[in-house]
Amino acid sequence: MSKSKEPEIKNRVLPHSAFSSVFSNKGFTLIELLIAVAIMSIVMLALYGTFFSILNSQSRIEKELEWVRELRRFLDVFSSEIQSSFYKDGNHRTIFIGEKKDSHGRPVSSIDFTAFTYTAVIDGRPVSDIMAVEYSVEENPEGMLTLYKKVWNPYVGDKKDGFKVEILGDIEGFEISYLNGKDWAKAWDSSLEKKLPDAVKAVVAIKDRGEVREFSTIARTRIR
Structure with missing residues (x-):
């Protein structure tokens, strides 16, 4: 009676690629993680830069709009x-005087005039409903003009007893012209002209993003 042969078992060596595919956890290597973190950092920095750039632009635009509204x-x-405005020849308390001036080539006109406004009350009694107004431009040491x-x-x-207040800062010029019939003049003195100008034109120049706007x-x- 013949004995059955047991199957012969031989040791087999798996190739390296097969070994790797079996035991790999399919995760990221350290280098891949570092690269991913670096890319993410660059993207985040770009996003933050864009975000703050938009905020700064919006803030600048809002300030410019508010300045234009003022x-x-x-x-x-x-x-x-x-x-x-009101002027009466012979009444030294009424005035209308405009002077042409410039500062380093920039117009900085000044004007003094009297006008009807609210009634002033002194010691409980009405004194006058005429007020005197002056507009003038001053230049600081840095060359900035303020109205x-x-x-x-x-x-x-x-x-000299008047109340002074700043109206507009950092302007590029303030020019006033006076209409006398058909001609415009850069100066006016009602004590010489014996009347008010027919009309007054005021031009304010500002610098907007490197360009001068007027x-x-x-x-x-209206009062003659």
Whole structure:
């Protein structure tokens, strides 16, 4: 009786590639992780840069818009004051004087005039409803121009007693012209002309992103 042969078992050596595929955990290597972190950092920095750039641009635009709104409010107030300006020949308390000036080639006109406004009350009694107004430009040591307004009551004081306030800062120029019939003049003195100008034009120049922009208004005098 013959004995059955047992199957012969031989040791087999798996190739390296097969071994790797069986035992690999399919994760990232350290180098891959470092590269991923570096790429993520670059992306995040770019996103942060874009985000803050947008915020800065929005903030700058909002400031510029607010500045322009203030400028337009000034022009509206100036027009209203010119329309209510008053001068009477022989009454030294009423004035209308405009001077042409410049600062390093930039116009810096000044104007003094009287106008009807609210009634001033002294010791409980109404004194006058005429106020004197001055607009003038001053230059600081850095060369920046600032427009100021001074107000006083010509019946109870003079210019040196007036209340002075800053109107517009960092402007590039302030120029006023006066209409006399068909011609525009850069200066006016009602004590010589014996009357008010027919109209007044004010131009404010500002620098916007390296370019000079001008805003203007024309107001006609109504009181003769």
